[in-house]
Amino acid sequence: MITLTFEKIYLKERLGEPCSIAVPIAKDKLRNIEGIVVAKDGIETLSQTKVTSYWEDGSIRFLFVRFLANLPGNQGTSYELYLDRTEFEESKNGNKIENSVLTYEKKPNVLCLTKDKDSLNYTIDTGELTFTTKTGQGSFLKELKCGGTVYEESQFGMPQLYIEHEGACDFKLHEFHVVEEGPVCVTLEGEGEHIWKEKSYRVTVQLTAYAGKPWFEVSYRLFNTSNDALPIESLQYEIFANGKEKNKLEVNRTCVATSNYRTSYLVSEEGETVSKKVDAEDLLYEANEHIAEVFYGTMFADYNTSEGGVCATIYQAQQNYPKAVEASKQGIKLSLVPENATKVIMQSGMAREQKFLLHFHSNEEDLKELNNRSLIYQMPDRPQLDSNVYRESGTFHDVFVDKKISKVELSLIAKADSHARCYGMLNWGDSPDPGYTTQGRGGGLPVWTNNEYDFPHACALMYVRTGTRRFLDYLLVAGRHWMDVDVCHYSDNPLYYGGQWEHTNNHVLNSTIVCSHQWVEGLIDYYHFTGDEEAYKTAIGIGENILRLLETPMFHKKGEINARETGWAMRSLVALYKETHEERWLLKCDWIVGHFEDWEKEYGHWLSPYTDNTAIRVVFMISIAVGSLMRYYRIRPSENIKGMIIRAVDDLIENCYMDNGLFYYKELPSLKRLGNNTIILEALTICYELTGNEKYLTYGLMTFESATDNQSATLGGSKKIVGDSVIGPGPGTKNFAQSFLPLVSYYKAATDTGILF
Numbered sequence: 001m002i003t004l005t006f007e008k009i010y011l012k013e014r015l016g017e018p019c020s021i022a023v024p025i026a027k028d029k030l031r032n033i034e035g036i037v038v039a040k041d042g043i044e045t046l047s048q049t050k051v052t053s054y055w056e057d058g059s060i061r062f063l064f065v066r067f068l069a070n071l072p073g074n075q076g077t078s079y080e081l082y083l084d085r086t087e088f089e090e091s092k093n094g095n096k097i098e099n100s101v102l103t104y105e106k107k108p109n110v111l112c113l114t115k116d117k118d119s120l121n122y123t124i125d126t127g128e129l130t131f132t133t134k135t136g137q138g139s140f141l142k143e144l145k146c147g148g149t150v151y152e153e154s155q156f157g158m159p160q161l162y163i164e165h166e167g168a169c170d171f172k173l174h175e176f177h178v179v180e181e182g183p184v185c186v187t188l189e190g191e192g193e194h195i196w197k198e199k200s201y202r203v204t205v206q207l208t209a210y211a212g213k214p215w216f217e218v219s220y221r222l223f224n225t226s227n228d229a230l231p232i233e234s235l236q237y238e239i240f241a242n243g244k245e246k247n248k249l250e251v252n253r254t255c256v257a258t259s260n261y262r263t264s265y266l267v268s269e270e271g272e273t274v275s276k277k278v279d280a281e282d283l284l285y286e287a288n289e290h291i292a293e294v295f296y297g298t299m300f301a302d303y304n305t306s307e308g309g310v311c312a313t314i315y316q317a318q319q320n321y322p323k324a325v326e327a328s329k330q331g332i333k334l335s336l337v338p339e340n341a342t343k344v345i346m347q348s349g350m351a352r353e354q355k356f357l358l359h360f361h362s363n364e365e366d367l368k369e370l371n372n373r374s375l376i377y378q379m380p381d382r383p384q385l386d387s388n389v390y391r392e393s394g395t396f397h398d399v400f401v402d403k404k405i406s407k408v409e410l411s412l413i414a415k416a417d418s419h420a421r422c423y424g425m426l427n428w429g430d431s432p433d434p435g436y437t438t439q440g441r442g443g444g445l446p447v448w449t450n451n452e453y454d455f456p457h458a459c460a461l462m463y464v465r466t467g468t469r470r471f472l473d474y475l476l477v478a479g480r481h482w483m484d485v486d487v488c489h490y491s492d493n494p495l496y497y498g499g500q501w502e503h504t505n506n507h508v509l510n511s512t513i514v515c516s517h518q519w520v521e522g523l524i525d526y527y528h529f530t531g532d533e534e535a536y537k538t539a540i541g542i543g544e545n546i547l548r549l550l551e552t553p554m555f556h557k558k559g560e561i562n563a564r565e566t567g568w569a570m571r572s573l574v575a576l577y578k579e580t581h582e583e584r585w586l587l588k589c590d591w592i593v594g595h596f597e598d599w600e601k602e603y604g605h606w607l608s609p610y611t612d613n614t615a616i617r618v619v620f621m622i623s624i625a626v627g628s629l630m631r632y633y634r635i636r637p638s639e640n641i642k643g644m645i646i647r648a649v650d651d652l653i654e655n656c657y658m659d660n661g662l663f664y665y666k667e668l669p670s671l672k673r674l675g676n677n678t679i680i681l682e683a684l685t686i687c688y689e690l691t692g693n694e695k696y697l698t699y700g701l702m703t704f705e706s707a708t709d710n711q712s713a714t715l716g717g718s719k720k721i722v723g724d725s726v727i728g729p730g731p732g733t734k735n736f737a738q739s740f741l742p743l744v745s746y747y748k749a750a751t752d753t754g755i756l757f
Contacts, residue, residue, distance in 0.1 A: 001087060004038070004079040004383035006071060007469070012372065013073040014381065018184060018210040021383045022052070022529045023063040023081065024393035030060040035085040038067040042092040045069065045079070046110065046211060048182025052528050052536075053395075056581050061395055064531035066184040068211060071381055079383065110183045111211045122176055124186050124207075128214040129360055133188060133207070135173045140190055140205050146214055146360035149307040155331070157238035159203070159220055161194045164231035164343075169194035173205065180531070184211050199226050202490075215359035215373065217315075220336070223351040225490040230346040235337040237356070239310050240330055241303050249305040254327035255367055258318075259297035260288050263371050271303070277324035278317060279341050283423050283726045284719050291715070292319055292421050293473040295379040301325035301332040302370055308363045313374040315355040319428045319477075321726070337425070342724050344425050347508045349488040349496070352425060353480065382469060390464035399465045399744045403751040410711035412743065415736040416462050416471060417713040419455075424725035426507065429481025433503060433732035442505035446722055450486045450503045450511075451478060453737035456522025460529070461740065472529065478733065479526035483538045488513065494548055498541030506723075515549050515569040518542050524579050536579075543576045543585060550588055555595070566592045567625035574631040589632050596625065596644060605651045616667040619656050619675055622648055623683040623742075630686045642690055649687045652680070653699055661702025678707050682742035685749045697755050700746055704756070707743060 004021055038047040047067035055061045069079060082088040112125040116132075121142060123132045134142035139156035161169040173192035180187040190205040206219035220237070224230040241251045251271035257263050258276050266274040278299065290296055299317035303309050312332050317323040322341035326333040336354045337344050346352065357377045359370065391400040420431040432446035441447045449455075456479040463471035482500070485507050491497045499513035523539040526532065546569050549555070555566070570592045577585040599606055606622050607615035626645050633641045656663045656675075663680050664672040681703055687696040717729035750756035 001091065002081040002083075002389055003386065004081055005386070006069070006077050006079075006381055006383050008074060008076040009379070009381060010071075010372075010376065011074050014069075014071040014376070016068045016212050017071050017376075017381055018066065018213070019069045019381055019383055020064065020066045020531065021081075021385070022531075023065055023385070024390055024395040024528075025060050025063060025083070026393045027055045027061070028057060028059045030063075030083050031058070033060070033063065035083060036063070036065065037082040037085055037088040038065065038079055039082065039088060039091075040070070040077075040079050044088070046183055048184045050180070050182075050531065052531060053579060054581070062528045064528070066182065066531075068184060069381070069383075111181075111186050111209065113178070113181055113186050120175065122178075122188055124188070124209045124216075126209050126214070126216075127212045129209075129216075131207075131209075131216070133176050133190065135175055135190065135192075137170065137172045140173050140192075140207075144360070147308055147362050149360075151239075151310075151360075155240045157236075157240065159194075159205075160234070160236045160238075161201070161222070162233040162235070162339075163196055164233040166196060169196045169201070171195075171203070173203075179206065179533070185209070194222070199228075201225055201230065214361060215357055217355055217357050217377075219353055219355045221351055221353040221484070222346070223489050224346040224348055227348050227492070229348065230350075232337045232344045232346065234335060234339045235354075237334045237336065238330075239312070239332050239358070241305055241309075241332075242330060249307055251303050251305055251329045251331075252363075253302075253304040253309070254329075255302045255304075256300070256325045256327055257302075257367075257371060257374075258299045259371075259375065260286060263298065263375075265367065265371075267367070271329045273326065273328040275324060275326035277322065277335075277338055277341065279322045279338075280424075280721045280726050283318060283321060284721055288318075289716070291417075291470050291473075292423075293477045294470050298371070298374045298378045299323060299325055300370070300374045301327045301334065302367070303327045303332050304361075304363055304365075306363055308361055309365070311359040311361060311370045311374065313357040313359070313377050315357070315377065316428070319423050320354065320425045321423055322425070342424070344724060346426065347506065349490045350426070350508065351484045351487075351489045353484055354425070382472070384467050384469070387465055387467055396461060396464055397741065397745075398748065399461050399741070401465075401744070401748045401751060403757070405747075405751065405756065407711060408708050408743075408747055408756075411708040412462065412740070413466075413468075414711050414713035415739065416459065416474065417715055418730050419733045419736065420714075420730040421728040422725050423728075426485055427481075427725040429477045429479075430485070430507070431730070431732045432727065433734055436503055436732075441503075443510075445505035446725070446727065447503055447505055448507045449732040449734050450501050450507060450517070451482045451519070451522070451737070452503050452517060452732075452734050454519035454522045455733035455737035456482065457519065457525055458522075458737045458740040460522065460525035461744070465744075475522065475525060475529065479522055479535060483523065483526070483535055487538055487542070495545070495552070497545065499545035499549075500542055513545065513549070514565065515546055516565045516567075518546055518568065518572060520572045521575045524575060539576065539579075543572060546572055547584075547588055550591070566595055567621070567628040570628040571624075571631055574628070574635065578635065586632075586636070589636075593629070593632065593641060596629070597640070600644065600647070606648055610666070610668065614668065616671075617652065617656055618666050619652055619663045620677040620679045622652060623677075623679040626683040626686055627679070630689075645683075646687055646690060649683050649696065652683070657699055662706070663703065675703075676706065678703060678739040678742040680742070681707075681746035685742075685745045688749055688753075694753050694755065697746070697750050697753060700750075701755070704743065704746055704750070707739060 053062035129146035131144040132142040141156040144151040158171040173190040194201040202223035209216040300313040302311040324335035324338035436447035459475040500518040501511040502517040504511035520539040527535040573585040714730035
C-alpha cells in the first residue's frame with residue numbers, strides 16, 4: 001500500500017475533488033493495472049490509471065492515477081493506493097458487505113463518452129453537465145446542457161485571432177480525437193487552424209471534463225506555422241448570454257474579479273458591462289508575496305440569468321499577461337491577448353498554450369462559491385508521496401541523502417528558489433541569464449536561458465527528495481514554457497525542426513540549435529508527473545533532431561568539436577533509450593563512444609579547440625562528457641568506457657587542480673581563473689563509484705564547500721519592464737539546473753563515506 005498525503009490548504013471541504021498523482025514502481029513489481037485501487041478507510045473511490053513508462057523487462061515503471069477525493073476543510077488527510085485488489089480486500093478485515101467495492105455502473109456521476117457515427121462529434125456527460133463537440137468553422141461546441149438549461153451552438157463563440165495590421169483570421173477545427181478516457185476524466189483534442197489569406201496557423205483545442213462536475217477546462221494552443229513573425233493584435237473567446245435563437249434571456253448580474261491576497265469584485269446587479277485587465281504596469285506596482293509558480297491570484301468573469309450562468313477563469317492570468325475579462329448583457333469575453341496592451345509577437349516556430357475553466361451554474365450560485373472554485377483551479381489539491389517511494393522504486397537518480405547536513409540542505413533550497421520570476425505570455429516559465437546578458441550576447445536585450453541545463457529535471461529531483469510542492473510547480477511551469485516556446489515547432493530546415501533553441505534574446509531570435517543545448521529528461525519527468533503525452537512527443541522530437549545533427553559533417557572530424565557537444569547528446573539519447581527501450585537511440589551512443597576513443601588517441605586527452613592555434617582542457621566540458629559516458633556505462637557496462645572516464649578525471653586532477661583546492665576554469669594563462677563550476681563534482685563522484693577510491697572525493701571538498709556556502713534565497717524585490725516581460729530580481733535558472741545533480745551526487749557519496757559530516 002502506498003500512502004497519498006494531502007496537505008492542509010482550503011477552509012471548506014471538497015467532495016469528489018478530481019486529483020491525480022504519478023506513482024513510480026520498482027522493476028518487476030507490477031505487470032498490469034487491473035488491480036489498482038484508491039481508497040480511504042477501506043472504501044474505494046472512483047479512479048482511473050494509465051501506464052506512462054515501462055521497464056525494459058516489460059514491467060510497469062510509472063503510473064499516472066486520477067481519482068476523486070473527499071477532502072476535509074482546513075486540515076490535511078490521506079488516501080491509500082493499492083497495486084493489488086487482494087491486498088485492498090484484506091485491508092478491510094473481511095467486512096466486505098459494508099465496504100463492498102462500488103462498480104462503475106453503481107457509482108453515481110461516472111463520466112460517459114459517446115461518438116456520433118455520422119457527424120463524428122463526441123458527447124461527454126459528467127452527470128452534472130453534458131456537451132457535444134463540433135468541427136468545421138465556428139464554435140467547437142454544438143450544444144451544452146446543465147441543470148435544465150440548454151446552451152445552443154450560437155452562444156459559443158470561436159477563438160478570434162486578430163493579426164496586427166491584417167485583421168481577423170478564420171477558425172476551423174478538422175477533427176476531435178480522444179486523448180484520455182476513463183470514469184474520472186475525459187480529454188478530447190481538436191486539431192484545427194486559423195487561416196489568414198495563404199497562411200495557416202495550427203491550433204489545438206483540448207477539452208477536459210471530470211465526473212460529477214459542472215465545469216470543464218479548455219486548453220487552446222496556437223502554433224506559428226509560418227516563416228514570418230505573428231504579431232497578435234488580440235485573441236478572444238466569448239460566450240453569448242443572448243445568443244439563443246429562441247427564448248432570449250436577460251442578464252441580471254455581471255461580475256469580473258481578480259485576486260492577490262483577497263479577491264476584488266466588480267459587480268453589476270443590472271447586468272451592466274464590467275471589465276478588468278492586467279498588463280505590465282499592473283504587475284510592476286502590485287505587491288504579491290506568493291511564489292508565483294504555485295499561486296499568484298485568480299481572474300474570472302461571470303454572467304447570470306434567470307436560468308443560470310457561466311463563470312470563466314483564466315489560468316495563471318497575471319503570470320501570462322496581458323489578459324482581460326469582461327462581462328456584459330451580451331455575455332462574457334476572455335481576452336487571452338487584449339487589444340491595446342503589451343505586444344505579443346510569436347516568432348516562427350513558436351507555440352503557446354493558454355487555459356481557462358468554464359463553470360456552468362444555477363442562477364442562485366453565490367459569487368463566493370464561484371470564487372472558491374476559481375481559486376482552487378489556480379492552486380489545485382495535489383497528493384504527495386513519501387520520498388522513500390521514489391527512492392525504493394529506482395526510477396530516479398539516487399539523490400536521497402541519509403546523513404543530511406542542515407546548511408547544505410538550506411543551500412540547495414536557496415538555489416532552487418533563487419531564480420527570477422518573469423511574467424509575460426511568452427516568457428512565463430523562463431528567465432534571462434544575467435551573465436549572458438551583460439556579455440552582450442543579446443545585443444542589449446535580455447538573453448533568455450531557454451531551460452539550459454534542464455532546470456525542470458533538477459526541480460523534479462529536488463521534489464522527489466523533499467516532497468516540497470513548489471519544486472513540482474517549478475517543473476510544471478518551466479516545462480510548459482519549454483514545450484511551447486523553446487522548441488521549434490515549424491521550420492523548413494530539418495536541423496531546426498523539433499529541436500530546442502539555444503539561449504538568446506526573444507527566446508529564438510538569432511539563435512541556433514545544437515547538440516550541446518538540448519535536453520529531454522525534464523520533459524520526460526513532466527510527462528510522468530502530468531500524464532501529458534505532448535511532453536513525451538516533444539522529448540522524442542528533440543532526440544530525433546539530435547540524431548539529424550549528429551549526421552552533419554562537423555561531427556565526423558576528430559577534435560573539431562568539444563566534449564560538451566557529444567556529451568550532452570549522449571545524455572539525452574540514453575534518457576530516451578531508458579524511456580522507450582528503442583535501440584535507435586543507442587546506435588549513436590556507440591558511435592559517440594568511438595568518437596571519444598579516437599579523440600583521445602589523436603590528442604592524448606580530450607582537448608577542445610579554442611584559439612586558432614590552441615587545444616585546451618576545459619574542466620566543465622570534460623566533466624559533462626564523463627557524466628554522459630557514465631549514464632551509458634550504467635546500461636551498457638564496458639571496461640573501455642570505465643578506463644576512458646578514469647583517465648579523463650585523472651588528467652584533470654593532474655593538470656587542472658590548484659593548490660587552493662579548486663580547479664581552474666580553462667587551460668590558458670588568460671583563462672586560468674578560479675573555477676566555480678560544480679559539474680566536476682559529478683565527475684569525481686563517478687570515479688569514486690567506479691573505483692571505490694575515496695581520494696577522488698577529497699579533490700572536490702573545496703568546490704563543494706564554496707558552492708554550498710550561501711543559504712540565502714532571492715524571492716522578492718523590485719521588478720522592471722523589458723519589452724514584453726516584467727522581470728523580477730534574481731539570477732536565471734541555469735545555476736540550479738547545472739549544479740544540483742553534481743552537488744547532490746557528491747553530497748551523498750561524501751556523507752556516506754564520512755568525508756563530509
